Amino acid sequence: MSWVSRITATAGRGAVRLVPADRRDWAEAVWAEAHEAPAGWPRLAWRAGGLGLIVKEGQMARTIGSWLLFALTAGAAAWGAWPGSPVSHGAAIQGGIIITLALLAGLPLLARLWLGPPESRAARWLRAGFSAAILALLPIQAAIGLFVGTVPRSGINRHTFDIAIGSGIPGSSSGGPDWGGEIAILIFTACYLAAVLALTARRTPVAPATLVIAAGAGLVLGIVMYAVAPAGLNFRYPYRPGLHGSAAETFVILAWILVFSAPAIAGAIAGRRCHVPDDAVEATAARAWQGFGAGAVSGGVGAVVVTVLGSGTTALLVKSAWVRDWFYHGQHVTASAVYGRELYASQNVQGYLLLAVGFPIIGLIMGVLGAGVTSPAPGLPPGGGRQADAGELTPVC
Numbered sequence: 001m002s003w004v005s006r007i008t009a010t011a012g013r014g015a016v017r018l019v020p021a022d023r024r025d026w027a028e029a030v031w032a033e034a035h036e037a038p039a040g041w042p043r044l045a046w047r048a049g050g051l052g053l054i055v056k057e058g059q060m061a062r063t064i065g066s067w068l069l070f071a072l073t074a075g076a077a078a079w080g081a082w083p084g085s086p087v088s089h090g091a092a093i094q095g096g097i098i099i100t101l102a103l104l105a106g107l108p109l110l111a112r113l114w115l116g117p118p119e120s121r122a123a124r125w126l127r128a129g130f131s132a133a134i135l136a137l138l139p140i141q142a143a144i145g146l147f148v149g150t151v152p153r154s155g156i157n158r159h160t161f162d163i164a165i166g167s168g169i170p171g172s173s174s175g176g177p178d179w180g181g182e183i184a185i186l187i188f189t190a191c192y193l194a195a196v197l198a199l200t201a202r203r204t205p206v207a208p209a210t211l212v213i214a215a216g217a218g219l220v221l222g223i224v225m226y227a228v229a230p231a232g233l234n235f236r237y238p239y240r241p242g243l244h245g246s247a248a249e250t251f252v253i254l255a256w257i258l259v260f261s262a263p264a265i266a267g268a269i270a271g272r273r274c275h276v277p278d279d280a281v282e283a284t285a286a287r288a289w290q291g292f293g294a295g296a297v298s299g300g301v302g303a304v305v306v307t308v309l310g311s312g313t314t315a316l317l318v319k320s321a322w323v324r325d326w327f328y329h330g331q332h333v334t335a336s337a338v339y340g341r342e343l344y345a346s347q348n349v350q351g352y353l354l355l356a357v358g359f360p361i362i363g364l365i366m367g368v369l370g371a372g373v374t375s376p377a378p379g380l381p382p383g384g385g386r387q388a389d390a391g392e393l394t395p396v397c
Contacts, residue, residue, distance in 0.1 A: 073135055074101050080139030087146070087175030096182040097138060100189060104131050107193050116202030122211040123200035126297070129215075130196045133304045134189060136312070143315040145176030148346040156336045164343050192356070196300065199293055205286065206293030210270040214297035214367075217266040221258050221298065222305025225355070228255045229306065231314045231327070232344075233351030263298045263363035267291035267370030287371045295367015299359035307352040314345050 078097050083090040108127070118124045151168035152158040158170065177185065199206055228251055270290040316323040324338065333341075 070105070070131070073132070074104065077135040077138045081142040083142065083146075083175050087149075087173055089149075089174050089176050089178050092179045092182045093142070093145075093176050095179075096186060099186050100134065100138065103186070103190050103193060104134060107190070107197055111194075111197035111201055115198060115204060118200045119202040120208035120211070122208045122215070126200050126211055126215060126301075127196060130193065130300075130304065133308050134193070136308055140308070140311045140315045142176065143319055144311065144346045144349055146173060147318040148343060149174035149176065157339050160336060160340045160343065164340065164347065188353070188356075192300070195296065195360075199297060204293075205289045207270070207274050207290060209273055210266075210290045210293050211297060213269050213273075214263075214266045214294040215301050217262040217294075217298040218301025219305060221255075221262045221302030221359075222309070224251070224255045224258055225302065225306040226309040226313075228252050229310055229351075231317060232310060232346070232348035233354070259302075259359065259362060260366055262302065263295040264366040264370035266294040266298045267367030268374045270294040270367075271371030271374040287374070288368055291368040291371025292364060293367070294371065295363035295365065296360050297363075298367065299361070299363025300356075302363075303352070303356040303359040307356060310352060311349050314342075314349050318342050318346060 078101060081093070081097055083093045087093065118127060148165065150173040151165075151170050152161050153170040161168070176182075198204055200211065267290070270293070271287045274286065274290050313323075313327075317327060324342075328338065
């Protein structure tokens with residue numbers, strides 16, 4: 001009985017910390033009254049009932065549900081990406097998976113401590129979307145790495161592999177990057193995730209409407225760029241199913257126009273929609289923040305969308321015969337030619353890293369420029385403005 005009571009007491013104390021601040025006194029009072037019940041089963045029953053009441057709190061129930069969903073999704077992603085025994089870089093890949101999951105679980109807690117929680121639904125959805133994209137890339141990268149790192153045993157495929165990748169031991173597989181490559185990927189992932197958490201935190205003066213506008217612009221940019229590069233940034237074999245000749249060239253021009261115009265338009269709309277203080281200096285700073293947030297988010301969303309869709313398509317190409325038939329429909333290519341194209345496509349998936357770095361940088365510049373050329377809505381709405389934790393006045397859309 002004693003160990004059951006200790007476990008229940010520990011669970012209750014942890015649950016109280018998850019209750020919203022305005023309800024925490026009530027939860028602590030409910031838990032403290034357990035000492036008035038007789039020791040043994042009556043006190044245990046009281047604590048169990050109190051724990052049930054605490055869990056029923058709406059915000060806590062959502063928090064528990066979110067963590068359970070994250071645990072299930074993360075487990076599925078790790079299981080799909082976990083390397084098999086023949087993979088020579090298996091330890092590095094396993095370490096990368098574990099650290100990635102730790103980043104996804106730990107960085108939001110640190111961001112909540114330093115910058116506050118996400119205050120709007122848009123911020124929560126944006127965080128969830130980026131986390132889902134990172135989890136989706138784990139098995140995608142594993143499938144591509146296993147394909148491009150497996151050395152054919154003989155034949156023309158072996159000759160193609162030697163030309164594209166280099167010589168290797170027949171039948172062996174590196175399965176993915178070594179420790180150096182994994183560390184670089186982890187640093188990049190941590191920086192991206194930290195930026196998203198900072199832009200969506202309560203104490204960051206980026207308005208919820210700015211996040212919505214920027215996410216919409218980023219989705220359009222990502223989908224258009226995916227149509228241009230559906231299987232890696234492969235300029236040697238630029239296959240775009242359904243787009244040929246002048247249509248493909250027009251789409252490429254449109255895509256690169258969007259790279260610069262989408263964040264600028266998002267920054268202009270965000271700067272125009274958001275009410276700012278009447279003081280000229282504060283108004284300029286507030287407008288710049290909206291342009292900064294709109295540009296960074298639109299560029300980041302666009303890069304993540306094209307990376308997930310393009311890498312996913314490449315992974316399906318090397319794993320699914322049905323996808324290969326659809327992708328190469330109407331093209332008379334031999335099996336060895338298909339292998340060569342997929343090998344080059346798998347290599348060129350790394351090119352999406354350039355987009356992941358370049359799009360946010362371009363977005364930052366164009367977003368601030370777009371917000372700077374607009375005339376924001378003057379003043380604050382009646383009784384408007386939300387007070388940030390640090391005391392600054394945050395623009396309201």
